[in-house]
Amino acid sequence: MFDGIQRRVVSMWFPRLASDRVLRTRPVEGPFALTLKQANAERLHCLNMEAERQGLYRGMTLADARAFCPGLFSRPADPVADTGFLHVLRRWATRYCPWVGIEGDDGLVLDITGSAHLFGSEAMMLADMRQRLSRAGLTARIGLGDTRGAAWALAHHGEGRTETGAPLEALSDLPVAALRLEEATITGLQRLGLRRIGDLESAARAPLARRFGPDLLLRLDQALGRQPEQVTPLSEPPHYGIRLSLPEPIGLSDDVMAATSRLLDQLCAKLKAQEAGARVLCLTLRRVDQEAQAVELRLASPLRDAARILPLFARGVGEVDAGYGIDQIRLEAVQVEPLPVHQVSHVSTGRADQLDDLITRIGTRIGLENVQRFLPADSHIPERSFLIAAAAWSEPGGSWVAPRPRPVRLFPPESITGTGARPPRQFRWRRMSLTTARATGPERIAPEWWLPDDNWRSGIRDYWHAETRQGRRLWLFYTPQNPGWFVQGEFA
Known part of the structure; x- marks a missing residue:
């Protein structure tokens, strides 16, 4: 009881929430299903009524579904968008009462205590809900009861409403699955012959508690109003x-x-x-x-x-x-x-803040996406050993771990003349005649065979650090499997 007023709760269940959301904007004539990848197989996630009439069901593999129903239309499911749509429906439902909460992934729960008279009566309120949801193209099943558990049971297994103060009369013929129990508990009760809520209510409580634990009787008492169960509304996000x-x-x-x-x-x-x-x-x-x-x-x-x-x-x-x-x-x-509160150290220099402010100032002129930084990548291939990311959405971190120094400038391989496995004494590169004074190496780098890369089809590479008499310090490599010499970088 609530200030002398009997509490009344509405449960809305949207059994085809995901498919209805998609079909509202892109209608399809015929059987339709959304698919979700589970256990390395595409399975049906949500179906429309026509697909269910064809014998398809949730969890069925897409290959089997197409074999049974060649005319099936399918699209990938988007659980994130479905959750967002459910939150939109929650906000819409506040037109009936301020206390609206989320019930699982496909339902709403409303505490309409003291609100039904604003729509004439409870029956008129439920009729208005069904009419508006049907007009929006949504399949909904609605239950009304004195408790949250009773309303959920009626929405999922009976669709109706209980009279005030008499939940057992409306729930007694419903299956025990209407009490929101685990599958193992439901199977165990059915083996004992307790298939309906009325059978469970008339059975001895102590043996049930010993065999199935306290959750079974708790769900029963919540549905019948012996134990309280609150409706917790979602708070509106703060407006800044x-x-x-x-x-x-x-x-x-x-x-x-x-x-x-x-x-x-x-x-x-x-x-x-x-x-x-x-x-x-x-x-x-x-x-x-x-x-x-x-x-x-x-x-x-x-x-x-x-x-x-x-x-x-x-x-x-x-x-x-x-x-x-x-x-x-x-x-x-x-x-x-x-942005949680963090401890400020007495040795903090504030350089990170100054860098962020500088990036912001430059970004206002050329765009934040154009202010970029290099980040290390987990690869021994020179071209793949770094990433380029927007500085505003990345943090500097990590370090390059290389057995030998890497050049400051890295560019696509450029062919030079040379024979043998050691760097050529003289060669031409970018219209310059160069003479090798000193060479350090080789450093052998093998291709990553699990990643396709046309640049590494020549096989392994032997890299050399070559210092020329003209002052150029180049990064050369030799391909023994397909003999040839190339320049790929230059040291500072």
Whole structure:
């Protein structure tokens, strides 16, 4: 009971959530299924009604499904998109009550206590739910009961509603699987002849508890209202947006920066409370003529330090056309990332922060994606021993481990004349005549046979560090399996 009002709970089950989501935007006439790779085989993940009528079922391999149903249309499943769609439905369901939670991967649970009268009655509320979901192209089964367990049981095995204060009457004929039990427990109860919830309720509790553990009786008591089970709604994500309306229009860059500073202080305080940092900020300036201009700031690392962020806005604010004046400023953190509190050492130099700020300043001019860094890669092949990544979305780390020094400049192999297994005494390279004064090597590098690479079809390579009398220090290699000499790099 809740302040003298009987608690009422609605359970929504979407048995074809994934396929309905896809078919809403790209309809298909005939049998349709989404597939998911499991145990090295493509298996059916979610089917429409027509596919089920053809005898197909979830978990069936795609090859067997096509053998039974040659006209089957299939597409890869996207569980992440399905989860996002379920969260959209959760937000939509708040039109019926504020307490809406997620039930597994394909269901919602609503605590409608005290809300049904806003729609006329419980029956009218359920009818409105079914009508709207059907209009949206979604298959839904809805149950209503005094408890969360009773509502779930009716949605999955009965679809209906229990009368207030009488859950057992509506649940007694439902199978024991309606109690959200493990498969092993369900099988064990059926072997004992306890197939319905009514049979389980009339059986002795002590032997059941000894054989199946406390979870069986807990689920039974939750469904019948003897044990409480709360509906925990998902909280709305925090909104990182601050607005400032000005009593008089402003137009000077210094005034705009001063107002931005006030907004940054408030926004950074909210970010700090959530242990988050802004990655992309948008400053919107509304002029008195209702036109708006936006200044976007993309940061090289998540930040919530107003003193560091404010100077980075200076270039964008300086390019704004204030017109007859700006009367409203809005600052929003468009992209936010976790930024937990960390211990600051007394020996910290702050060089990492200075580098991030420098990357941000350069990125505002040429784009953050164009500020790149080299990262080590796990490969002994020279061309594959490094990666090029955007500096804003990567961290410097690791080190190159090579048995011998590597050249500063690396380029595609360039053929030179030479015979024998030792570097040639004289050769021409890039229209220059060079004479070898000293050569160190060889360092033999074998190709990675498990990766296809046309550049390594000649087989193993013997690398040499050659110093020439003309001052060039080159990285040469010889291919004994297909005799030839090449230059691939130059040392500083």
